[in-house]
Amino acid sequence: MTSESTSESWRVGRLAEASGLTVRTLHHWDTIGLLSPSRRTAGGHREYTEADLARLYQVLALRSLGLALDTIAVCLDAGVDPTRLVRDHLAGVETSIEALGVLRDRLVRLDEELSAGHDPSATALVDAVRAVGRTGPEGGHALDRHLDAEQMRVLRTRAAALGPARHYLLEVEWPELYRRADRLRTAGTPATDRQVRRIVARMDELSALFTGGDAGISAGVKAAWHDDPAAMSGEPEAPAEDWRELAAYLDRARGISD
Incomplete structure (x- = not known):
């Protein structure tokens, strides 16, 4: 028995639940060739393999960087460097965490001033606006x-x-x-x-x-x-x-x- 036949596989419903995606989304990605299951049961049900999960991570990581599905498909077809992808994904996450931390600090200051019955200072408001801006999309x-x-x-x-x-x-x-x-x-x-x-x-x-x-x-x-x-x-x-x-x-x- 081959390692492929003994490796774990996931039906579309289970994968949707684990990934936070909908079954409809996974079906659509299968239809457009972005993420197709490597196996089918005798009854025709989709079964995703570990290799498919690796590709799913790449799709989700690239999407989190703001790339459209067409762009993601081209990138994956051309081949992406897994190390570069993980590092870029990590950099994006760390930037978001940093921006959200700054925003949290600003909001805490606003809350403290409002709770004390004071109108928030202009500086606090400007800081909050700037922090909100940082959390937006970015030869x-x-x-x-x-x-x-x-x-x-x-x-x-x-x-x-x-x-x-x-x-x-x-x-x-x-x-x-x-x-x-x-x-x-x-x-x-x-x-x-x-x-x-x-x-x-x-x-x-x-x-x-x-x-x-x-x-x-x-x-x-x-x-x-x-x-x-x-x-x-x-x-x-x-x-x-x-x-x-x-x-x-x-x-x-x-x-x-x-």
Whole structure:
């Protein structure tokens, strides 16, 4: 008997209860291919294995960092570093704990002043507002040649606001989208194909996320990619002409003429 057949498995109801998710959510994740059970009983019931639980943790950890399900799927398909994921998750949790601790201290001060029949001081109110704000959601030289100091500041500020999610968006999802698009291009898939358009739409969403929709910043980033694709992609061996052909292919998918 194999180790797989003797390892513990979980029916969907039990897993839902243990994870705090609903059965409907797990069924949906199965349907979209995000988390599918590795086994089925003779009667067709879903059974999740320990490997499935490991993937479930990855899904939940990435979701806790603010990533959308589509992004999570791309990250998992591309492969994520388990150590980096756990550390990012831990960093996010510790940041939340710290912010909630500050908020608790501020609220205790407000409660003490109100209980004593005093109106809370302006300082206490401002501290509380700041603490509440902390609990809310949160290229290098190639870019420097195409963006001014203020545009770089906007990019850095928006990227920093994303917290740990920034790593997965920039270093996992975005490169994977480019790889998928290039595979379609080299396979001869027309730029107008639905698959290509979906990839381009997601790329444009990510661009807007980091640039705030600023046309000047977007143009500067695009120029940096055109002039130094190796530096922008983080792949020193990336042939510049290949990247430029891919950029033209993506522009055709957007309906932009060469």
